[in-house]
Each structure stands twice: as structure tokens, then as C-alpha cells.
Amino acid sequence: MSAILVYVETKDDQPKKASLEALGAASRLGGEVVALLYGRHAQAAAAKLALSGAAKALAVEDAQRAHFSPEAVVAALAAAAAKLSPRAIFFAATSQGRDLAPRLAEKLGCAQASDCTELRNGGDGKVEARRPVMAGKAYTWMRAKNATLVATLRPNVFAEAKSGGAPAVESMAAPAADLKSIVKEIVASASGVLDVSEAPVVVSGGRGLKEASNWKVLEDLAAAFGGRAALGASRAVVDAGWRPHAEQVGQTGKTVAPQLYFAVGISGAIQHLAGMRTAKTIVAINKDAEAPIFKVADYGIVGDALEIVPALTAAIKKAIG
Amino acid sequence: MKIAVCMKRVPATDTKVKPGAGRPWIDSTGVEYVLNPYDEFAIEEALRLKEARGGAGEVVVVCVGSADAQKELRTALAMGADRAILLEDAQAELRDAQEIAGALAAAVKELGSELVLLGKTGVDRDQSQTGQRVATRLGWGCAIECAKIAIDGSAIRAEREIEGGREVLELSLPAVLSCEKGLNEPRYAGLKGIMAAKKKPLETKAPQYAAAQGEVLSFEMPPERSGGRIVGSGVDAVAELVRLLQQEAKVL
Ligand SMILES: Cc1cc2nc3c(=O)[nH]c(=O)nc-3n(C[C@H](O)[C@H](O)[C@H](O)COP(=O)(O)OP(=O)(O)OC[C@H]3O[C@@H](n4cnc5c(N)ncnc54)[C@H](O)[C@@H]3O)c2cc1C
Numbered sequence: 259m260s261a262i263l264v265y266v267e268t269k270d271d272q273p274k275k276a277s278l279e280a281l282g283a284a285s286r287l288g289g290e291v292v293a294l295l296y297g298r299h300a301q302a303a304a305a306k307l308a309l310s311g312a313a314k315a316l317a318v319e320d321a322q323r324a325h326f327s328p329e330a331v332v333a334a335l336a337a338a339a340a341k342l343s344p345r346a347i348f349f350a351a352t353s354q355g356r357d358l359a360p361r362l363a364e365k366l367g368c369a370q371a372s373d374c375t376e377l378r379n380g381g382d383g384k385v386e387a388r389r390p391v392m393a394g395k396a397y398t399w400m401r402a403k404n405a406t407l408v409a410t411l412r413p414n415v416f417a418e419a420k421s422g423g424a425p426a427v428e429s430m431a432a433p434a435a436d437l438k439s440i441v442k443e444i445v446a447s448a449s450g451v452l453d454v455s456e457a458p459v460v461v462s463g464g465r466g467l468k469e470a471s472n473w474k475v476l477e478d479l480a481a482a483f484g485g486r487a488a489l490g491a492s493r494a495v496v497d498a499g500w501r502p503h504a505e506q507v508g509q510t511g512k513t514v515a516p517q518l519y520f521a522v523g524i525s526g527a528i529q530h531l532a533g534m535r536t537a538k539t540i541v542a543i544n545k546d547a548e549a550p551i552f553k554v555a556d557y558g559i560v561g562d563a564l565e566i567v568p569a570l571t572a573a574i575k576k577a578i579g
Numbered sequence: 580m581k582i583a584v585c586m587k588r589v590p591a592t593d594t595k596v597k598p599g600a601g602r603p604w605i606d607s608t609g610v611e612y613v614l615n616p617y618d619e620f621a622i623e624e625a626l627r628l629k630e631a632r633g634g635a636g637e638v639v640v641v642c643v644g645s646a647d648a649q650k651e652l653r654t655a656l657a658m659g660a661d662r663a664i665l666l667e668d669a670q671a672e673l674r675d676a677q678e679i680a681g682a683l684a685a686a687v688k689e690l691g692s693e694l695v696l697l698g699k700t701g702v703d704r705d706q707s708q709t710g711q712r713v714a715t716r717l718g719w720g721c722a723i724e725c726a727k728i729a730i731d732g733s734a735i736r737a738e739r740e741i742e743g744g745r746e747v748l749e750l751s752l753p754a755v756l757s758c759e760k761g762l763n764e765p766r767y768a769g770l771k772g773i774m775a776a777k778k779k780p781l782e783t784k785a786p787q788y789a790a791a792q793g794e795v796l797s798f799e800m801p802p803e804r805s806g807g808r809i810v811g812s813g814v815d816a817v818a819e820l821v822r823l824l825q826q827e828a829k830v831l
Contacts, residue, residue: 370708503726558807559813
């Protein structure tokens with residue numbers, strides 16, 4: 259069985275969690291798993307891939323290039339793919355993965371399965387991928403007719419490997435590339451907190467919270483999870499200017515798949531469900547017992563969010579200790 | 580500047596999905612189709628770019644679609660696009676991103692435009708691939724999910740939201756830019772626009788597809804979420820909820 263190549267994103271010298279999940283998914287499919295890391299700290303980040311499922315790590319350190327360029331990373335991945343002839347190439351379905359994967363797929367003449375939520379080996383050893391379509395209202399299984407399938411994997415869906423040894427780290431020279439797009443600057447959002455698409459716990463609020471200042475109760479609930487939770491929002495409150503678009507969950511916002519999702523004062527419109535229906539556990543708090551959100555929620559409480567959420571925060575703080 | 584806007588006809592976002600018979604896609608009977616919401620941002624941006632240059636240049640909308648997609652192309656013309664090209668294929672809905680990108684890249688080349696705008700994704704197949712693939716095929720620069728676009732001469736500065744921040748990308752023409760919500764507020768086509776659109780040129784051609792390697796094996800509906808348990812009402816239900824989260828769902 260040929261190898262699976264996985265692009266591992268890094269933040270400083272840390273591999274990103276969503277990429278570790280992609281390595282985990284690849285290792286469960288079987289065969290050799292090769293990680294490729296790119297950037298100034300590639301070597302240091304590769305050294306942190308013990309127990310990730312990767313057997314080998316290609317570290318592309320690129321000291322001359324001060325700025326990140328998608329074309330440079332794609333060139334490195336294409337060079338690695340030419341050597342490995344992998345049966346699949348995985349990316350995390352993050353802002354970077356969404357950008358890089360189709361560029362690589364097109365360059366290699368490959369099909370791509372985007373935002374996959376399940377993977378399996380087909381009878382002939384080909385990787386098959388299940389992915390949501392129509393905003394999660396349906397799924398398709400797909401595969402490539404030729405040797406290699408490119409796929410982006412939805413964050414928080416696949417488990418990390420957490421087993422195996424440390425990969426053999428090889429340094430790889432950055433291949434020549436025609437750099438057309440250069441990342442000049444990354445402006446961190448003021449909060450610097452976890453992004454809603456990456457957080458294991460999401461606390462989302464909707465119009466039922468009545469006004470922007472009431473978000474304090476949601477911030478407190480999120481804080482009870484000690485840095486593991488991010489705030490989310492319905493489109494109604496983003497359109498009202500109460501919350502930034504970066505927090506919007508749903509069809510025209512972000513897709514999230516956290517372990518735990520709180521929908522507070524959110525009716526559960528189909529476009530909102532599109533962004534959160536694959537959450538593992540959904541809790542809804544709504545004063546209307548007939549609100550559609552209760553149809554998808556695992557647990558619901560009917561009542562006034564402004565009374566219930568503070569009590570819930572206190573109880574969760576006590577429970578987590 | 581000649582700007583090509585790639586656009587798609589898609590089922591409305593509130594469509595109730597049913598599996599189609601004999602094909603791994605939705606049953607389109609009775610489904611309302613619309614212009615892909617993200618493509619509206621691309622059309623609006625193209626019109627603004629043209630207007631900012633004193634109306635010089637041309638905005639051409641290009642769509643791989645069935646004959647019915649003339650409706651969506653007319654919508655774009657009513658918003659203000661100058662002309663439309665339909666790459667007609669009755670099976671367009673079933674095509675892979677690789678095929679579509681090949682057809683669009685060929686059409687753009689033939690047009691001789693140097694800027695392509697399109698939505699960041701189609702809300703039907705949710706693939707987010709077309710812009711990146713078209714750019715790669717043409718050998719052009721590409722910025723995706725643009726929330727802000729500034730073009731000065733041939734220099735482009737594009738901004739997008741990324742996890743935990745905002746990324747500023749620099750590239751130059753020729754380029755492909757995919758558009759995100761928030762980039763602008765798309766205009767409504769007024770009566771005057773709708774009347775004018777009827778007289779604007781809409782050309783139909785055959786798509787020049789690239790070979791596709793993707794193969795859709797099956798189409799399935801998600802399992803119903805069993806959920807729907809109301810724990811109780813008011814503050815009194817909180818203790819039981821926390822117990823369930825801890826002992827049953829094991830997420831605390
Ligand atoms: C093309 C398109 C794309 C869209 N994309 C998105 C998207 O990405 N994300 C998204 O969220 N929406 C999206 N929408 C909008 C969506 O259809 C809904 O309008 C929106 O989700 C409603 O937001 P809401 O639930 O906050 O508000 P509402 O629907 O107004 O619901 C408010 C809820 O709060 C409850 N409530 C009121 N008071 C209280 C209280 N004191 N305590 C507890 N509960 C209370 C009410 O019972 C109600 O259920 C989109 C729509 C379209 C057409």
C-alpha cells in the first residue's frame with residue numbers, strides 16, 4: 259500500500275491540532291504516513307510529532323523567504339508527491355488547507371474531497387471519503403479514479419493517533435517556485451482566543467439574548483471551560499452588529515464540530531444547523547419549547563437564557579472544579 | 580479592465596433535500612434554484628471595480644450550467660453585468676470541480692480577461708475548489724475568501740479572515756479572487772436593470788471540460804439526530820443537565 263502524505267500546519271514551532279487529527283486519520287487507514295512541514299520552524303515542529311502516527315517527517319525550512327506563500331508550499335508538496343506517489347494527500351480543512359489543497363490537486367491532476375468527515379479503504383486499497391454536501395443536509399462518498407485522492411479533513415472530527423514512535427525527520431530543500439501570492443501580514447484578532455472553528459467547546463448566542471451587552475453571560479460560561487471554549491453567534495446577531503462575522507456559525511459563516519455546542523437563544527434555522535449539526539453533543543436553551551433547535555439538541559432547557567446561563571455557569575464551574 | 584465573474588446556479592439554501600433517482604445527487608423536482616449567494620458578492624465587486632474606473636472595461640458573467648441557468652445569468656445582467664456566457668450542459672449539476680475549473684479556465688482565456696472573481700464556494704457541493712483550480716490552471720495568482728479587495732494598477736491587496744485573525748495577501752494581475760460574505764452589500768436588480776438585462780447579449784457555448792478524476796460513489800442522507808430531549812424548564816433543570824453532560828455525554 260502506498261503512503262499517505264499529510265501537510266502539517268505549524269504555529270511557531272507547534273504542529274496544529276487539526277493537522278495532528280489528519281495524521282491520526284491517515285495512520286488508521288494504514289500504510290506509511292509521511293508528514294510535510296513548511297516554514298522557519300519546520301524542523302522544531304517535526305520534532306514534536308512523536309505519537310502522531312507519522313513514520314516520517316519532511317521538514318522544509320525556508321530561511322530566505324520571509325513571508326508565507328501558498329505557491330511555495332504547493333511546490334514542496336508536489337515535489338514530495340512526485341517521489342512518494344501517495345495514495346492520498348491530506349490537509350486539515352482550515353483556512354490554509356482550503357487554500358492549498360485545490361491548488362495542489364489541480365497541479366497534480368487529482369480529484370479532491372473537501373471537508374471530509376469519514377474515511378475508509380475501498381476494496382482496491384483506494385482511499386474513499388465521505389463529505390457533507392448541501393450544507394450537511396446530505397453526504398456523498400467519493401474517491402479518485404487515478405492513484406491519488408487529495409482531501410481536506412474537517413477539524414475536531416478525527417481523533418489524534420496518540421500512539422507509535424517518533425518519526426524520522428528529514429530536511430528537504432524548498433523547491434524553486436513561482437511565487438505569485440505573498441502573505442504580507444497576519445493581524446491577530448484582539449482577543450487572541452481560540453477560533454470558533456477550532457474550539458472543542460462552543461458557546462453560541464442568538465437574538466434571544468436581546469442585546470449585545472448580555473453577551474457577558476455567555477463569556478462567563480465560555481470562561482468556565484478555562485480556555486477550551488470559543489464564542490459563536492447566529493447570523494441574526496452578526497447582521498445586527500452585536501457580534502463580529504468571524505464568530506458566525508452556519509451556512510454563510512463557519513462550520514464547527516466541537517465536542518460540546520451550546521445554542522443559547524438561537525431558533526435553529528436550517529442555515530444555522532448547517533454549521534453545527536455535526537457537533538458531538540448539542541445543548542439548547544430557548545424560551546420557546548417549540549423552537550426547531552430542540553429537534554437537533556441532545557439536551558434542552560426551556561426558559562429564559564439570562565436566568566439559566568448564569569446558573570449553568572456556576573454549576574459547570576463546580577463540576578469541572 | 581475586462582473582468583470575468585464565474586457564477587453558478589444552485590438550489591436555494593432552504594431546500595429540503597431528497598435523494599435523486601438513479602444519480603448520486605439531489606432530486607431536483609420542485610426545487611427552487613437561485614444564483615449562488617457567494618457569487619453575488621463577486622458580481623457586486625466586479626461592478627464596483629468597473630464603476631471606480633469611470634465605467635471603463637467590461638464585466639462578463641460566465642456559468643457552466645443547464646439551459647435553465649439563463650435565469651441566473653439574467654439576474655447578474657440585471658444587476659449590471661455587461662454580457663453573459665453560458666457554457667451549456669444539461670448534466671452540469673453532476674460535474675466535478677476539476678471539470679468545471681477546466682471549462683471556466685478555457686473560457687476566461689478565450690475572453691482575454693485578466694481578473695476573475697467568483698464566490699468562495701458553491702452552496703450545493705460545498706467544495707471551495709473552483710477559484711484555486713482555475714488560478715492554478717491559468718498560472719495566475721489567487722486569493723481566496725476575500726473580505727476586502729483593493730486594486731491599484733496591477734497590484735492587488737486582499738484580506739481574509741483566518742482562524743484567530745486576519746491575513747493580508749499581496750498579488751498582482753492577472754489573478755483569481757474568491758469572495759466571502761462581508762466583502763460588500765450586493766445590490767438588488769431594479770426594474771430598470773431587469774428591463775435592460777433582456778437586451779444584453781447572452782451567448783451559449785459548449786464547455787471545454789478537463790478530464791476529471793473524481794468519482795462520486797453514493798449519496799446518502801445523514802442519520803436523524805436522535806436527540807430532542809428536553810431536560811426541564813428554568814433554572815431548576817440546570818443540575819440535571821450538568822449531570823447528563825458529565826455522566827451520559829461525558830463531555831465535561
Ligand atoms: C442565504 C442565507 C444564509 C444564512 N446563513 C446563516 C448562517 O450562516 N448562520 C445563521 O445563524 N443563520 C443564517 N441565516 C439566517 C437564518 O435563516 C436565521 O434567520 C438566523 O439563524 C436566526 O438567528 P437567531 O436564531 O439568533 O434568531 P431568531 O430566529 O430570531 O431566534 C431567536 C430565538 O431566541 C429565543 N428567545 C427569545 N428570547 C429568549 C430568552 N429570553 N431566552 C432564551 N431564548 C429566547 C426565541 O424563542 C427564538 O427561538 C441565513 C439565511 C439565509 C437566507
